[in-house]
Amino acid sequence: MKRTTFLPAIIITAVVAIASSCDGHRSPGKIYMPDMAYSRAYESYAQHDSMKFTMDMNDKGGNKIFYNSMPAAGTIKRGEFFPYTLPNDSTGYKMSATVKNPLDSINAKDLTEAGRLFNINCAICHGEKGAANGPLATSGKIGGVANLTLPAYTAMADGTMFHSITYGKNNMGSYASQLTREQRWMIVKYVRTLQPKAAGTTAPAAADSTAKKP
């Protein structure tokens, strides 16, 4: 009689103690129905089975599948501009001045979008007005930030600016992975609107293009 009364009590206490002792903001905890929680298809960033896949280019052609998440060579994303072919060296830099901006004019909507992208990616150093007064520049964390409103950059060709965004220059890194080619050209257009001289020439063009488009 005594034992039968105490047994459930002990079990319940034990369950309570175990359940409450699982602190663990460092562990993800438990899940129910793992086959519904974990994807069977390959998810982004998921680890690939190293017995089946390899990221090492030297193993290519072996009995493992070579996969490194890069697009197949020679392919272009739909809607993306053709690749920029000039090399990342001093010759390429010089030649970039001859490359024309494929965007002749930019409409007001795209210009706003370009401004948004500029504020996200560039303004952190170059400042929202391009005057080298972004938070990282004024705090002195990154030195030598270009003041895009200076004559040197007003005179800089669109292509050279694009070249620098694509490959980086001095302390600036490459933005090719963060911005598509079209976005980079759009940002070049936007930078022109920040510059004192070019401001007058771009505004009417923007108005024209919006008028033409439906």
Add this chain to the structure above:
Amino acid sequence: MSRYRKIINSFIASLLFVALLSTSNNVFAQDGKALFQANCSNCHKPDKDYTGPALQGWASRVPSADWIYKWVANPSAMIATDAHAKELFAKWKPTVMTAFPQLKKEEIDAIMKYVDTYVPETKGPAGSTSTEPETDNSLLFGILTLVLAVVAFILLQVNSNLRKLSDEKEGVLRGEPVPFYRNKTYLMAGILLLFALGGYVTINGAIGLGRQKNYQPEQPIYYSHKVHAGVNQISCLYCHGGAQDSKQASIPSVNVCMNCHMAIKEYAGDPITREDGSAVNGTAEIQKLYSYAGWNPETKQYNPDNNKDGIPDGARPIEWVKIHNLPDHVYFNHSQHIKVGKQQCQTCHGNIQEMPEVYQFAELSMGWCINCHRETKVDFFNKETGEGNKFYSIYEKFHNDIKNHKLDSVTVEKIGGTECQKCHY
């Protein structure tokens, strides 16, 4: 008399001279900083070696006073002829300093003066921001309950003893009282209590299965969102650009880190402490990043790719631990919420810009999703002004209802945001 005049004259002259010197000093000091920032700071720091040598104490190192002017005007020519320049080049090659022939002697003076007087910004003693440790009331309540239970138990015992005494006095005969652990009332109460408690814990545990609120894993690099998104005001989309274009918010690849960390080699901000109170060495954490990226901060170049695997030698992916895990049977798309829904990152991720270590802020449970869908108004297309998302122009009935003042706004739920198949398919 003439002697006095001479003294007075020389006195006035020296006064003027001092005044002139001090004003010009002021001007130079200001100019020096600006000039330094514009021309030199790309490669030089006043007090530390960078791409080029630290400039402080230059005067004791150069062979003659006008050496510096010649050097700045044309470093390559100096390397060819001058002994000290050769020495410098041997130390810093292959980098040769850019020539600055446009800098005037006064400007160089101003720069060098700024460099010599430069004092690194020191952080004032951080304001005593010792926040009151949050007192956990549950412990207090628990103790209180226990004390009350003990008191109640003692009182009951006292009661039964008193009754026994009074019974003996009045000569009423009762059977030997059962001890409390055999007393059926006590046992029943105890079992009921344990049953209720066990049920509560079991149900809560079952609901909590698969939920990870407050999950805060340790990451391979102590990356502080507070420093990056808070102090340095980097936009969330700078690193997590995928959030506006795709389902995934995307973890930035190492080259995105290197965009800034090519230049930022050390952490000099407010001290960061881990949960256990140990200090985080920010500079060491940046060194970890360099090791992952295969970057050599000394030469400012990526390691060569000698084993021909397409990446610099030693470079490897950083295995960040994913914090926000939705089960596979739920579809969630970031771009839909950021771009179309115009939600802030903080709505679901909390005040990321104040988190040194990120934890899961939201429940990420279905009830939590549904709740937001019930309350959030969509950017409904307004036919009169032409504002809002044009996609919603297809909801004819709602447009009529708004026109007839039956509705004032449309929530996500109204356009099907709580349908099962929106997220589960």
